[in-house]
Amino acid sequence: MLLGVNIDHIATLRQARKGIEPDPVFAAFAAHNGGADSIVVHLREDRRHIQDRDVVILRKVVKLKLNLEMSVAEEIVGIACKVKPDQATLVPERRQEVTTEGGLDVAANPARIKKAVDKLRASGIEVSLFIDPEKKQLDAASKTGAGMIELHTGRYSGARNKTEENRFLGELAGASKYAAKKKLQVFAGHGLNYQNVRRICAIPEIEELNIGHAIISRAVFAGLEKAVKEMKGIINSR
DSSP states (O other), X not given: OEEEEEOHHHXXXXXXXXXXXXXXXXXXXXXXXHTOSEEEEEOOTTOSSOOHXXXXXXXXXXXXXXXXXXXXXXXXXXXXXXXXXXXXXXXXXXXXXXXXXXXXXXXXXXXXXXXXXXXXXXXXXXXXXXXXXXXXXXXXXXXXXXXXXXEEOXXXXXXXXXXXXXXXHHHHHHHHHHHHHTTOEEEEESSOOTTTHHHHTTOTTEEEEEEXXXXXXXXXXXXXXXXXXXXXXXXXXX
């Protein structure tokens, strides 16, 4: 199982002062040294953390897979087609949200999402759709031309007790198996941390986990390279 490290919160800290430090580019190097398999950044329409400049420089210097999380807005799709990350992950986006609150509703917007997928793939970019672990979303995703999906693990991560955790883990396991039958690569992420990630690692169809907040939080005390190594160690010990 691979680990994608989201470095958005490095940019969040920088933007608090509108300065130049800390630089997400150096965070990408530290994550690489810690064993990350890919670097993940989200270029939001409101540019609250990652900036256009970050994506351009990361594309030039990152030797790992660069995964650009993004909305289906035409402006952002156009930027992605110019920068050409290795992968684009289409996510829902609302200005008032603190973080992404749910999966992309592919079933309700198939034409718009397929248009974005087609444009990105025509530019040589692999496309993943960030969706809830629901059959209707998986069915819709399989018709867009995207070869990958990232299952939203927020319900599992936010479970209030063991009963809820077991139920939501079962949802993810079932969705992963269903997606694999539809020939979709399966990734997962959102809210995963050093405690709850172990059970997700037991789902055989999931190929990659994308984790940001927990790793950056741990890095405040341990350093980013060590924080990534610790998370990678948990994943590898499954």
